[in-house]
Amino acid sequence: LSNASSSASAAPAEVVEAELTWTGERFERGVQIAIDDDGRISAVGELGLPAGRRLPGRALLPGLVNAHSHAFQRAMRGRGETFPEGSGCFWSWREGMVELVGRLDPAHFHDLYAAAFREMRAAGITTVGEFHYLHHTTPEAEDFALDEHVLAAAEEVGIRLVLLEAYYASGGIGQPLTGPLRRLRGADPASYWRQMDRLARQLASRRQSLGAVAHSIRAATPGEMAELYGEARRRGLVFHLHLEEQQREIDDTVAAYGQRPMALLLEALPSCEGVTAVHCTHTAPAEMARYLDAGGRVCICPLTEGNLGDGIADLPAIHRAARGRLSLGTDSNARISMLEEMRWLEYVQRLERRQRGVLHDAGGSGARPLLRAATEDGATTLGVAAGRIAAGCWADLLVVDLAATTLAGWDDDNLLPALVFGTAEEVVAATCVAGAWQEHRSPGLG
């Protein structure tokens, strides 16, 4: 950046200068970032200000954005990985998940969320989109008490939270929710919005916001989807749903409605602006093209889809048709690493197509579009001003230790691909959320 860009005239609360700063296309030297009292970036560039926080031997990037998580599933890590009766599948995994839903009490739930969010932050994640459907204390209660634990756990850790509050009304198309799954239930869209209003009053405004969710076509009817989406748009909220992760979901939807889930969604909604469909593993190409034309976005969760044996989405088609509308999530949290999510997004495509650089930008870079999916496009998908080091965005930052052994041999030009293809949380020295810093590994920062 040759010139400073600025959105504020007041003196900054803090000026940061790292050895290298990611400015959107490349790492640059001599870049200062001014942060205001609210925790937003007020200016970026060669500002000529005294830097209160100098970071030699460090590179600054936008904090990573995890666009799709179910934090409680962190408790399943290392479980369900033995197969005494032969191979498992998504549905055998789901039985273990339902069992977990049945036994989580509020205290355990709270601790689990705080631990998962802490692990995310230590992995460089500064924003999490928590797709939250486990609402009630017991199958009998309809208290939404666990929602408040998600907010509180995120605040304990200081991570930015977009609470993607999920509407979940049926346990399969036309089927009631039974047993422990009654802890998920929402009565109708009207009561859903009453709970959203209650939650809106409890948010920590610098770090928390809401998004609307219909869990899936298994959990909400097309009519309910349309009603939820309409009100979400009226309120300026993003709208997320799971879509076409599993062939059985598609078969059930065709049997019930005569159409696949994506076709049904396209028919139900007037537009797909603000919509993020999670997975789209088995989406038909023509329907994907219509969805992207209508403004839709896609979130892929490569490690979870790999762990569950879901399949591989048609990524080149999504990337060609809708550059910048692809995000990434850690989903089941069997592993929490956005750096791994980035490279596995590309690697499964390489394995399937026996090509390299399946995803690349106009300049030929394979790493830049992966970083973009894990930062600015994730932030857009979640409706937050983050994911970029730019004036007006929240000061949500990732500090990389350039002395990490896994980065040995880096230079200014290969640093990004070295990070994306060769490292994980060991390079994360610190993170900053809305101007509040936290060290993770190395002492002596600042």
Ligand SMILES: [Zn+2]
């Ligand atoms: Zn999910």
